[in-house]
Amino acid sequence: ACGTTDDGGGETAGGDSTPAATATEGPKTDLGANSEFFNQEDYDKQLAQRTATPEGPADKPWEQMIEPGEMVDTSKYKAKKADNWNVCFSNAANDNPWRQNGGITMKAEADNTPEIGKFTVVDAEAKDDKQISDIEAMVSGGKCDAIIIAPNTTATLTPAVEKACESDVPVIVFDRGVQTDCPVTFIHPIGGYAFGADAAEFLRDNVKEGGKILALRILPGVDVLETRWSGAKGIFEEAGLNVVGVEFTDGDAAKTKSIVSDYLQREGSLDGVWMDAGATAVAMTEAFEDAGQEIPFVTGEDQNDFLTKWKEDGLKAIAPTYSNFQWRTAIIATTKILKGEEVPKEWILPQPKITQENLDQYVKPDMPPLYYALCGCEDLPGFPQKWGGK
Amino acid sequence: MSTENVSASGFGADAGDRGKRILSALLSTGTIFILLLILWVWITILNPTFAEPGPFLAYLKRSAPLVILAAGAYFVLVSGNFDLSVGSLVTVMVVVAARLIEGEPSRTWPVILLLLVIGAVVGFANGFISTILRVPSFITTLGMLLILNGAVFWWTGGAPRGALSENFRSIGRQGIEGIPWIEQLPWSVILMFVIGAASVLLMRADFGRQLIATGDNERAARLSGVRVDRVRILAFVLSGVLAAVAGILLGGFGGVSAQVGKGLEFDAITACVLGGVVLGGGRGSVVAAMAGALTLEALFTWLNLQGISGALEDTVQGVIIIGAVGFAAYRLRGAR
Amino acid sequence: MTVIDPSEQSPGTRAATRKERVAGWRVGVLASPAAPVYGALLGIIIIAWIVVTIDGGEFLTTGNIVNMLQRSVALGIVSLGQTVVILLGSLDLSVAALISLSSLVTAQQMDGQSGNVIPAIVIVLLLGAGVGLANGLIITKLRVNAFIATLGMALILGGIIENGWSGPQGGVTDGFSQDLGYTRFGVIPMSFILFAVVAAIVWFVLRSTRFGYRVYAVGGSEDVSKLSGLRTHRTIIGAHILCSLTAVITGIFLASRLKAGTPTVGADGGYDLESIAAVVLGGTALTGGRGGVIGTIGGVFILAVLDNVFNQLEFNSFVRDVVRGIVIIAAVAIYARRQEKKA
Amino acid sequence: MSDQSLLQMQGIRKSFVGVEVLHGVDLDLRAGEIHAIVGENGAGKSTLMKTLAGVHAPDEGTIRIDGEEVTFHHPAAAQAAGVGIVYQEFNLLPDRNVAENVFIGREPRKAGLVDRRRMERETAALLEEVGESSFGPRTPVRWLSVAQQQVVEIVKARSLNARILVLDEPTAALAEGEVELLFTLVRRLQELGVGILYISHRLREVFALSDRITVIKDGGVVKTLDTSATNQRELVNLMVGRELDGYFPPRGDKADLGNVRLAVKQLSTPLLRDVSFEVRAGEIVGLAGLQGSGRTQIARAVFGADPVTAGTVEVDGKSVRFKHPRQAVKAGLGFITEDRKAEGLALAQSIADNMMLAVRTVLPARKRRSTPGLMSVRELAEVTELRARGPEQEVRFLSGGNQQKVVLSKWLQTQPQILIFDEPTRGIDVGAKAGIHDLIRKLAKDGVAVLMISSELPELIGMSDRILVMHEGRLAGELPGGASEPQIMELATGAQDEVAA
Ligand SMILES: Nc1ncnc2c1ncn2[C@@H]1O[C@H](COP(=O)(O)OP(=O)(O)OP(=O)(O)O)[C@@H](O)[C@H]1O
Ligand SMILES: Nc1ncnc2c1ncn2[C@@H]1O[C@H](COP(=O)(O)OP(=O)(O)OP(=O)(O)O)[C@@H](O)[C@H]1O
Ligand SMILES: O[C@@H]1[C@@H](O)[C@H](O)OC[C@H]1O
Numbered sequence A: 001a002c003g004t005t006d007d008g009g010g011e012t013a014g015g016d017s018t019p020a021a022t023a024t025e026g027p028k029t030d031l032g033a034n035s036e037f038f039n040q041e042d043y044d045k046q047l048a049q050r051t052a053t054p055e056g057p058a059d060k061p062w063e064q065m066i067e068p069g070e071m072v073d074t075s076k077y078k079a080k081k082a083d084n085w086n087v088c089f090s091n092a093a094n095d096n097p098w099r100q101n102g103g104i105t106m107k108a109e110a111d112n113t114p115e116i117g118k119f120t121v122v123d124a125e126a127k128d129d130k131q132i133s134d135i136e137a138m139v140s141g142g143k144c145d146a147i148i149i150a151p152n153t154t155a156t157l158t159p160a161v162e163k164a165c166e167s168d169v170p171v172i173v174f175d176r177g178v179q180t181d182c183p184v185t186f187i188h189p190i191g192g193y194a195f196g197a198d199a200a201e202f203l204r205d206n207v208k209e210g211g212k213i214l215a216l217r218i219l220p221g222v223d224v225l226e227t228r229w230s231g232a233k234g235i236f237e238e239a240g241l242n243v244v245g246v247e248f249t250d251g252d253a254a255k256t257k258s259i260v261s262d263y264l265q266r267e268g269s270l271d272g273v274w275m276d277a278g279a280t281a282v283a284m285t286e287a288f289e290d291a292g293q294e295i296p297f298v299t300g301e302d303q304n305d306f307l308t309k310w311k312e313d314g315l316k317a318i319a320p321t322y323s324n325f326q327w328r329t330a331i332i333a334t335t336k337i338l339k340g341e342e343v344p345k346e347w348i349l350p351q352p353k354i355t356q357e358n359l360d361q362y363v364k365p366d367m368p369p370l371y372y373a374l375c376g377c378e379d380l381p382g383f384p385q386k387w388g389g390k
Numbered sequence B: 001m002s003t004e005n006v007s008a009s010g011f012g013a014d015a016g017d018r019g020k021r022i023l024s025a026l027l028s029t030g031t032i033f034i035l036l037l038i039l040w041v042w043i044t045i046l047n048p049t050f051a052e053p054g055p056f057l058a059y060l061k062r063s064a065p066l067v068i069l070a071a072g073a074y075f076v077l078v079s080g081n082f083d084l085s086v087g088s089l090v091t092v093m094v095v096v097a098a099r100l101i102e103g104e105p106s107r108t109w110p111v112i113l114l115l116l117v118i119g120a121v122v123g124f125a126n127g128f129i130s131t132i133l134r135v136p137s138f139i140t141t142l143g144m145l146l147i148l149n150g151a152v153f154w155w156t157g158g159a160p161r162g163a164l165s166e167n168f169r170s171i172g173r174q175g176i177e178g179i180p181w182i183e184q185l186p187w188s189v190i191l192m193f194v195i196g197a198a199s200v201l202l203m204r205a206d207f208g209r210q211l212i213a214t215g216d217n218e219r220a221a222r223l224s225g226v227r228v229d230r231v232r233i234l235a236f237v238l239s240g241v242l243a244a245v246a247g248i249l250l251g252g253f254g255g256v257s258a259q260v261g262k263g264l265e266f267d268a269i270t271a272c273v274l275g276g277v278v279l280g281g282g283r284g285s286v287v288a289a290m291a292g293a294l295t296l297e298a299l300f301t302w303l304n305l306q307g308i309s310g311a312l313e314d315t316v317q318g319v320i321i322i323g324a325v326g327f328a329a330y331r332l333r334g335a336r
Numbered sequence C: 001m002t003v004i005d006p007s008e009q010s011p012g013t014r015a016a017t018r019k020e021r022v023a024g025w026r027v028g029v030l031a032s033p034a035a036p037v038y039g040a041l042l043g044i045i046i047i048a049w050i051v052v053t054i055d056g057g058e059f060l061t062t063g064n065i066v067n068m069l070q071r072s073v074a075l076g077i078v079s080l081g082q083t084v085v086i087l088l089g090s091l092d093l094s095v096a097a098l099i100s101l102s103s104l105v106t107a108q109q110m111d112g113q114s115g116n117v118i119p120a121i122v123i124v125l126l127l128g129a130g131v132g133l134a135n136g137l138i139i140t141k142l143r144v145n146a147f148i149a150t151l152g153m154a155l156i157l158g159g160i161i162e163n164g165w166s167g168p169q170g171g172v173t174d175g176f177s178q179d180l181g182y183t184r185f186g187v188i189p190m191s192f193i194l195f196a197v198v199a200a201i202v203w204f205v206l207r208s209t210r211f212g213y214r215v216y217a218v219g220g221s222e223d224v225s226k227l228s229g230l231r232t233h234r235t236i237i238g239a240h241i242l243c244s245l246t247a248v249i250t251g252i253f254l255a256s257r258l259k260a261g262t263p264t265v266g267a268d269g270g271y272d273l274e275s276i277a278a279v280v281l282g283g284t285a286l287t288g289g290r291g292g293v294i295g296t297i298g299g300v301f302i303l304a305v306l307d308n309v310f311n312q313l314e315f316n317s318f319v320r321d322v323v324r325g326i327v328i329i330a331a332v333a334i335y336a337r338r339q340e341k342k343a
Numbered sequence D: 001m002s003d004q005s006l007l008q009m010q011g012i013r014k015s016f017v018g019v020e021v022l023h024g025v026d027l028d029l030r031a032g033e034i035h036a037i038v039g040e041n042g043a044g045k046s047t048l049m050k051t052l053a054g055v056h057a058p059d060e061g062t063i064r065i066d067g068e069e070v071t072f073h074h075p076a077a078a079q080a081a082g083v084g085i086v087y088q089e090f091n092l093l094p095d096r097n098v099a100e101n102v103f104i105g106r107e108p109r110k111a112g113l114v115d116r117r118r119m120e121r122e123t124a125a126l127l128e129e130v131g132e133s134s135f136g137p138r139t140p141v142r143w144l145s146v147a148q149q150q151v152v153e154i155v156k157a158r159s160l161n162a163r164i165l166v167l168d169e170p171t172a173a174l175a176e177g178e179v180e181l182l183f184t185l186v187r188r189l190q191e192l193g194v195g196i197l198y199i200s201h202r203l204r205e206v207f208a209l210s211d212r213i214t215v216i217k218d219g220g221v222v223k224t225l226d227t228s229a230t231n232q233r234e235l236v237n238l239m240v241g242r243e244l245d246g247y248f249p250p251r252g253d254k255a256d257l258g259n260v261r262l263a264v265k266q267l268s269t270p271l272l273r274d275v276s277f278e279v280r281a282g283e284i285v286g287l288a289g290l291q292g293s294g295r296t297q298i299a300r301a302v303f304g305a306d307p308v309t310a311g312t313v314e315v316d317g318k319s320v321r322f323k324h325p326r327q328a329v330k331a332g333l334g335f336i337t338e339d340r341k342a343e344g345l346a347l348a349q350s351i352a353d354n355m356m357l358a359v360r361t362v363l364p365a366r367k368r369r370s371t372p373g374l375m376s377v378r379e380l381a382e383v384t385e386l387r388a389r390g391p392e393q394e395v396r397f398l399s400g401g402n403q404q405k406v407v408l409s410k411w412l413q414t415q416p417q418i419l420i421f422d423e424p425t426r427g428i429d430v431g432a433k434a435g436i437h438d439l440i441r442k443l444a445k446d447g448v449a450v451l452m453i454s455s456e457l458p459e460l461i462g463m464s465d466r467i468l469v470m471h472e473g474r475l476a477g478e479l480p481g482g483a484s485e486p487q488i489m490e491l492a493t494g495a496q497d498e499v500a501a
């Protein structure tokens, strides 16, 4: 395989191929071009999946699955005990609002599952090396009935995940991928191409040809973020939009604002802003306000502060999402596996986008600014306080 | 006295060298001002609007937090210590403010007061541990960095919660409107100048002279009656309070974010060193340290305008910082 | 004028020799800055053992001990180098970036071919020597303070990484990754043996070579060393090369562990500040001239034990940071008190 | 002594910050000769030696050794060429032991590794050669007294097998007894054919030791004389450019004595046992003793710089216990420390800031304006005959003597009632010394109580109204002003234990 792909949608085309991202091999010397982060087949597939009707209950999107394909027989993982399971979770990090929101949901779902007696979370603090050791410890400790892994990086966690698969404990992977199909199931939303395209298409449809677009990204090198940009880039090129800059914000609001101000100074004005993640979307819009300019067409994510501002200030915006409820799905899948119920080899979750039309249903005035609208947690015990709401 | 030969004693044996002396002083500590001027001119050449009041004030506004942090870092550095905790302290300010204000404008001022108190208390703790308990400040404040980062998110459950109020945010975002020619005079720029002036006065006052003497030679200062522990603790308190001010400005400028303070401690120290402050204490001027911060921000602007590829930006920044500090050291040596 | 006849001093002389012998022992063993470190380590192990047991876990099992050893390798190796520069009165904030870069270059050079393993290692070691040389030259010849010089170097390396790689770099040879990253001799991980070997080398260099003596001398006072005819610049440069070499060895090890190089492995691990913390926890004075690698190893183990306990007790990363911060400050405060009492 | 010129320095020029401090100095040294160099503070003696030792590169001029021109870019190069130097300031690493200090950077090796045994053996041999047996090669330098450290310095220079040995004020930190030991060593080296450059402000030593004397003034050579053909008077005249009549100002009158200002009763610290004495207003009390006898310790304990375990201190009849020097300063005490670089000055600060440092800690700025008797920085400079470029000059660029005057000014500014001088004229040239002596006496006349510690017995005898002698942490006795040197040494060495007060 060439270059990285997103969450592995492409490789499952044959049904039984690796459900995970391939390695990023060779140096990525050209950030802007991103050719190595683009895989046409995956791209087409993800774009198509956006309109596919998912299987499962419509009011519980976290239980839905898109084109499930091969189902895995999990009877050999069926737990000996009927309850009091110890479910272990190796988390890459807890370092951004999206993950924090998801982490709370996951814990709540685990608490809400009577069979789970103990939910053990070990945080790798964004350190690959630490996560490898964490997983090793889980395997060698022999106390886990199931191991859930949210990998820090794709290629690097692969050996550890493979090691974990060799044990007789079921391994469940979600969010970012690994380069092996050994886990029982791999859970993820449609993917980065779809995310990037949702946002880019909105700008394509609204900004006049030749309009000036600024692309803001968090950081390089994370596959699920890379595909968002490579998914968008082609659309801009095709539409003849003028991407005046691609900048990394480190997810820092102040830096984001400074970057946008610099561009406003340099370019005079901007016609659209594309973002690969929405944590700093509000800061981006404020840069326009502070410069005394009207906010152009912008994209964000389902973070509550952005949605609120969108609604209150009447922004011209769109918010693709990276379904935060997948954190809940990970527990649900684990429960199924330990009960011996079958699960899809690759569990693809729906990935709704928030538009002007459906905005109202996602804005949550009683929830904190960094709450994620696609939480999928409203029916869990402890809502809304556990998520910081009133 | 055994001698009337006073002509050779006292000062002024080479009064004619006064001009030369001023020149050499400027050469040694003035490098930063020259560098700053060069950058400003260069930026203006690249983007003529930079010199207009609006954009220039925008630049000052953006620089204000770092300038204020640099002043705080200066007090600590000149007394012979380090403060690596200011970055996380800035984050703490923003996160605590959001959690406590919850968008409620009436809570703004009490919370701001509280933030300043937190800054002072953290500074005091840093100072107390580093002086009375004799833990090297590098370690004290490194530990404090970890403690602050952990504690604040522990308290908020991982992510920032709540929201800042509009009037809180206006301090870092807005200013006095309707001033002719410049339109808006940002509050942060006013604060920056006020703090700058106050810092200069403080350094000229007895406290400042005792502080710098302590950094230069602790034993001599103590034997001269200086309460060295006390002045050092005060320096940390100042650093903490100024970090709180910077946090308030940054929270106002950018809104709630868990990233806001990341790496600021290094930027502040770099700014000071660019300005000629000697790590280890006893030397450097606070104006030059603040000029160092303005230079660093100008450097970021310059890099942006040069269109240096985002990736190589860090490399260029690193080379320039090393080059500038090396150049200053070279001039200092030449001038000695 | 009274001339003091040396012969009059013989009673004093005997006393002096006795005092000196006692001193030798005190300086060598008890007064060695490493002594309280191992005291602290022992204390922490006991507390950890009790707490973990009460919590229903197991602490002193083979599996757990091996896990702790394994965890101490990366930080351990780089801390050895950091010890050398700190002893010298310098420090190195560029190690984290260099670890990332070397992991990437390792993967790139190996390119999946087992024949490339040795050349790749050689190239990466050369890279380390080059970066160390550059740090040393900037500090000595440009007279840039080590803090700024190495912070600047971290930026430079960071930019090079960002420019050259946007994600992990695969290509670490399978066999190599298995051998170094995952093999065990009995219960001892191969990588821990690497750590032990590097530690032994650095210890030996500091203890028995002229270079080692010079490191202590320059750390004691650069001025005195220079006026005494010691070529301080060479020593400073040499120490920085040694430090950078340990950083690249750490990078090579991490590449084997991850089977890939990654642009963030160094920064994520916080190896710059954590290695300094480990060294100081190990009783080496930040001002230079006092301490050694034995203490550093103890410091690294303290952090590894803490890490292990945090995992067992499922502390979230925030609580961990708070506890880490407190332990670091408290340990150093205790050393400082001891130091004061002795004086 | 041969006539062959071992070292020739010609036309040496050196400037700092555009100010020339050496204007073409010529100097020569023969093998087996002791060549003394004298001159006022700041004349350039140390700077000249540093150009020889490879610390400073001369701007102009040539250095020849055995007729061959040499240039040293690093002290190591000078060492290699056979130049050994004992600097004016201490140059040892306190955390390392004696052997490690002696062989710093040149550790002997065996099979590529440091041969610690040999290093220690050779150090022991060198120590034996100089008759030092109170410590050994493994003793940490931190434990050594100032005098012992000086021995290490000399051994270190000696270990180079230097043919040229520079001693820059080697006796400044030594008491008389130890000086004799040093002399013995220097003469032994002389017999071995080593050429020695010997810098000192103590003219007695210069005459006792040297073959020739070079007088340096304001960065130039005034004259080189044969020691046998000159006398103290001529020398002083050449150095100072004027006659100095009589060394010490007249003692105070009994009638001038005021009340007891400082009373120390049964003072004990870990280094002191039951020390009691009094100092009256208008009185100069000298404190004599060998190195490490506890003189400095008394000063520090009284001043609140070191903890006291027992005893009381009374100031003007009121019992005080200072926990911090600041309280002492507030109570009207001043303390001129023996080590001005380590404890007296903030070297990177200006002259003005140093002069103001102490008064700032006790008198806030607004009160200073209304306090009578405070002098301007300029006035202070004149009173103490400071030579400097201006109030903004950094103190580290001053010569040792001028630095001492800055320290003095700092304390004058606090208008103290009790002044403790610890080695007030250490490293001070004869001219300035007289000035400082006059100043001390004048302060006493004005009602200040003075406690003066000095290792230079003539000074102590000449200045003091009474002399207290310390021996191993105890007051061994008291002598009247004008007592003789043997009387003092007898008490100081404990040779006679029961002595009348
Ligand atoms: N590194 C330096 N930078 C600037 N000026 C210096 C430096 N070193 C010495 N000087 C100046 O050079 C002059 C000569 O100083 P030097 O130390 O050689 O005097 P000295 O004769 O040894 O005096 P003393 O008897 O007090 O030791 C002094 O005016 C001093 O201020
Ligand atoms: N064994 C020791 N350990 C620690 N400090 C010491 C020791 N001996 C002396 N000192 C310190 O060194 C200083 C000088 O010692 P002391 O007062 O005994 O000597 P002194 O008689 O003043 O001699 P001089 O001042 O001429 O060296 C004192 O401040 C004392 O605290
Ligand atoms: O952590 C990542 C999050 O930051 C981003 O928004 O979506 C993908 C996740 O893996």
Ligand SMILES: [Mg+2]
Residues within 6 Å of the ligand: D045, D046, D047, D088, D168, D400
């Ligand atoms: Mg001198």
Ligand SMILES: [Mg+2]
Residues within 6 Å of the ligand: D295, D296, D297, D338, D422, D453
């Ligand atoms: Mg003394």
